[in-house]
Amino acid sequence: MTRVGSLLAAGQSQRFGSEDKLLALWRGRPLVDWAAEALRAAGCDQLIAVVSSPQVADRLTGFHLLPVPPGLPMSHSFGRALGYASETGAEGLLICLGDMPNVDAALLHQLSGHTHSAACISAGRPMPPAYVAASDFAAARAAPTGDHGARHIIATIPPERLIAIDATTAHDIDRPKDLRGPQPC
Numbered sequence: 001m002t003r004v005g006s007l008l009a010a011g012q013s014q015r016f017g018s019e020d021k022l023l024a025l026w027r028g029r030p031l032v033d034w035a036a037e038a039l040r041a042a043g044c045d046q047l048i049a050v051v052s053s054p055q056v057a058d059r060l061t062g063f064h065l066l067p068v069p070p071g072l073p074m075s076h077s078f079g080r081a082l083g084y085a086s087e088t089g090a091e092g093l094l095i096c097l098g099d100m101p102n103v104d105a106a107l108l109h110q111l112s113g114h115t116h117s118a119a120c121i122s123a124g125r126p127m128p129p130a131y132v133a134a135s136d137f138a139a140a141r142a143a144p145t146g147d148h149g150a151r152h153i154i155a156t157i158p159p160e161r162l163i164a165i166d167a168t169t170a171h172d173i174d175r176p177k178d179l180r181g182p183q184p185c
Contacts, residue, residue, distance in 0.1 A: 003112050004090045005044030006081035007036055007060065009098035010052035010068050021173055022056050026101045031173055032056055034101035036063070041105035044094055044112060048084055050077040056098070078150050079141065086137045092117075093132045095150055099173045103129055110163060119154045121162040122170035126154045 009022055009032055022032035039047055040062055049063040052070040066080050078095070085093040094112045096103060111118050111131040119130035130150055132140055140153040173179060 002045035002088070002090050003092050003094060004081075004085045004088070005039045005042055005047045005094045005096065005108070005112070006085070007032075007039055007047070007049040007063065007096050007098055008074070008077045008081065009035075009056050009060070010050045010070070010072070010077045020053055020055065021176075022053070022098050024173070024176070024179060026173070026179060030059060031101055031179075032059055032098045035096050035098050035103060036060055038103050038105045038108055039063075039094075039096050042094065042108035042112060043105075044108075046088075046090075048081060050080045082132070082137060082140055085132075086134075086141075091134050093137075094129065095132065096129045097172060100129070100169075100171070101173070102169045102171055104169075107163065107165065107169065114161060116161060117153065117157050118161040118163065119157050120165045120170070121159075122165050122167060126157060126162055127170060128154065130154050130157075 023030045047063045048066055049060045050066045050068055051057045052068050057065050066084060068076060068080055082093060094108060096108060108129060111129055114131055117131060117133045117136045119126050132153060136153060
């Protein structure tokens with residue numbers, strides 16, 4: 001059995017504008033590079049990336065690419081990664097978003113070390129990154145569709161399996177102004 005690390009990097013990015021936000025520069029490198037680097041170092045048995053942009057895909061060496069058409073909601077990307085993990089008999093799926101550049105390998109490793117599903121919590125809100133254990137794959141597949149991704153399954157994770165993260169780690173890039181937002185020292 002394996003633990004699959006997934007990078008969800010195919011979102012609509014509607015609030016960012018016409019530029020591909022995952023290629024926007026964050027601390028001198030494309031945004032997607034930060035999450036990809038953390039996943040590479042997290043100790044997963046296999047790495048996959050759900051992508052819609054060939055330019056983003058080119059940056060993801062070491063990942064098995066799962067291409068999807070552009071413009072689909074986040075639930076489609078999550079479903080694609082979940083389907084892959086299920087089809088390959090993985091014991092769990094680690095979910096990392098391509099627009100969360102302050103997530104580090106230690107946090108991802110801590111999440112994927114759980115035997116049950118686990119997620120992060122910041123400011124009282126459960127959130128990705130998250131780990132979905134195989135025992136929860138069916139429930140995750142039954143979740144609502146749309147721009148919700150893993151939100152439904154993350155909401156069902158008991159408090160004792162939520163890892164507190166600070167606002168800097170939880171920072172994600174939705175709008176160009178977010179590129180100025182909290183950066184680690």
